[in-house]
Amino acid sequence: FLSLYLIFFAYVPQYHKLQFRFIYRQYPLPYDFGNAYYAFTYGPARHIVLSSYSNMDPGSKQYTWLVDQLNEVDRSVTPWLFVSLHCPIYNSFRLHRREPQLLHAKRFLEPLFVSHHVNMVFAGHVHAYMRTKPVIYDEVNDAGPIYVIVGNGGRQANAPYHRDEAEEWVLLRDHAEFGYGVLDIINSTHAFWEWEQTGFNAPEEAGKLGRYEPIEGQSDRGYVQNQFFLKK
Incomplete structure (x- = not known):
């Protein structure tokens, strides 16, 4: 087994100036907007980390870099392909639904994720948890990526x-x-995902949006099949 822990997330760029300043000074890389996107290999998986706050339109530095990265992935060496970015492309919550960076990501990045058979796309931004079924352009499809919001850390x-x-x-x-x-x-075809719950808001910590009662016994754990091997 090879485990990947997601407590979202060490160096996924977020919209906080101090974080960008720290990242830029500590990890100077040749990318626009404070070296905000990068890729690495960990075991049998290729990880691509994107910046929701850098230009992602076709022709931009980040988009061109992403296309090159996706084209270079060798699924015989790294059969799993994961993408992480701060803002979610699929969002079942009321907050952050119409922000430009989300709309641009869905318009320009989702087609790349579909055509290159990305397995899972991890995001934060929304202070909640969500996992989708495999989905392509808002339709459930076994060959599509799975989108996860882990913003409840x-x-x-x-x-x-x-x-x-x-x-x-x-x-x-x-x-x-x-x-x-x-x-x-x-292995190359199957993984196991588990959402580990660690507690909930106390009444005095509810904040301006209020507090929701947890659902007793709710959990999310199960096998994930590598969609790359389902491609047609």
């Missing part, structure tokens, strides 16, 4: 839902509990 976990009934592509969502994710890569 510390501050109040209380993002309101966009609507009471979840979208068809939502596997599970939660806006009451803190937690983090663990991904165990078993």
